[in-house]
Amino acid sequence: MKLKKFFAGVLAAAMMLTVGATAAFATTPEYTTTPDNVDLGIMKNYKVEKGTAPKEDFTFSVTYKADKSKPYGTYTQPEASKSKTASFDSNMDAKVDAHQASLGIKISDFELPAGPGKYCFEIKENVPTNKTPGVTYDETTRYLVITVAHNDDYTGYVYYAQLFDDSYTPGTSIKNGQSAGVKVLGNNAFTNTYTANNVVISKDIKGSLSDLAAKFNFKVKLTVADTKNANQYVGAKVVHSDDTAVTVGTVWSISAKDSEDGWYDVKLGRNDQLELENLPEGVIVTVKETDGNEYTVSQNPSDISSKNANTSYAKIGTFTENTATVNATVGAVNGSIGFVNTKEGTPDMGVVLDNAPYIAMLAIVAIGGVALMLNKRRRDEE
Structure with a gap:
């Protein structure tokens, strides 16, 4: 009997504790007055x-x-x-x-x-x-x-x-x-x-007669997307540059479509890169190589791995050969614009001489050798 009373007391205490805890930890009423x-x-x-x-x-x-x-x-x-x-x-x-x-x-x-x-x-x-x-x-x-x-x-x-x-x-x-x-x-x-994306501009040099230490000059321009105004953009920030004359952290403006200004200069050599961030979809990036006439200039056909982000960016843009220019529209992902300069040719192999005297000398030596052998055989037979 005493045991039953003990358990009844424990149960009652547990119920009281549960009710008390519920009240103590109850959330604020959903509907509260607002001044x-x-x-x-x-x-x-x-x-x-x-x-x-x-x-x-x-x-x-x-x-x-x-x-x-x-x-x-x-x-x-x-x-x-x-x-x-x-x-x-x-x-x-x-x-x-x-x-x-x-x-x-x-x-x-x-x-x-x-x-x-x-x-x-x-x-x-x-x-x-x-x-x-x-x-x-x-x-x-x-x-x-x-x-x-x-x-x-x-x-x-x-x-x-x-x-x-x-x-x-x-x-x-x-x-x-x-x-x-x-x-x-x-x-x-x-x-x-x-959200906005990055664009990396890169340079490569190839060919048996190319100067791998050469640097080439480029002009870069950023232009607003269709129907947009220049004042709707913050600008593109330089986040990586192998051209020491271009400072990382510099913000490049995005120009109106009819603007003649807004060109930026950059010099790139073999495996060099320039990377820009904060380019919203639709911005037009124009990159023009201004020298390297002794080279064949083409666009890199492959995606490019960014030195800054260590990830691969998709190739964008259309290359115009006679002006060595790429016009690219920024898409929904990071993009890459790559230039390749190639110089091949037929090297000079040295001085070319007339071979006839040497052939005659070899023939005389051969005839003399045969005559000696025949003379020696005749003596042996006697």
Whole structure:
């Protein structure tokens, strides 16, 4: 009997401990009141995967959705809340975590009427027609749902805010107001990504009569992609150079299509490379060899291994033989532009002499040898 009482006591203690632990480690209630004059923390993430993204302002439209709302009385959205901006005021380098900026949305922006109700606002990014090169824009729809309720002593109102994805469906009424849809964290509301690629320019020298120590002069120009403007680019950074006159870390500008300027000089020898990073897809790279007339100039037919990254880059561009020029468009992967100078020929083999006197001398020696042998045989026979 005593043993049964002991186990009953242990069981009761365990149950009390379980209940206590549940209360102690319970999460914060999902619905918490939000002051109407503070930033709701709805963020724009800017994920820079490769290269350096340009500074930019991303704008958003905020639109009241009457068909998804249960307002108190008549409600009309104020003009001031119809547009919001997330600003990135400086160029951004690639990093693991996203750069962030707030849309700056507050409940007070909407001037909600005094009375309990539920208000739904659609938030969408205004994707520009002429997108920034290298940027993938977030074209999803978010719904911000704000519920207004009386406070505990009925002297004012409290606010509840929740962000949903585009599957949001409102409840049938204020009383039965539980909505359907996937909830979205404010710090993960919208995400844009930026990426750019590298291009390596290389030189090789071949041929039995070539000067393997020679250096050849090149001109390089970077031009904007179709429909783009030069001010939409940060520029390309030199990340490797075997030409000591070209400083690693230097940023080369990307010129407008009609610009006569923007040419950069570089000198490359056998197995030398110049590598540029932060070239978004669509940028045109023009490389022209300006000397080496004694050589046959061609484009390297193979992919090239980068000295900087120790990886192979895919061959890009079209070679024009009469101008020794490659025109290449940057693609979705790292690219390589390789030049090969070849010098072959027939070497001089020395002085060429007339062989007839030597042949005659050899014939006389041979005849003399035969005569001696015959004379010796005749004496032996006598």
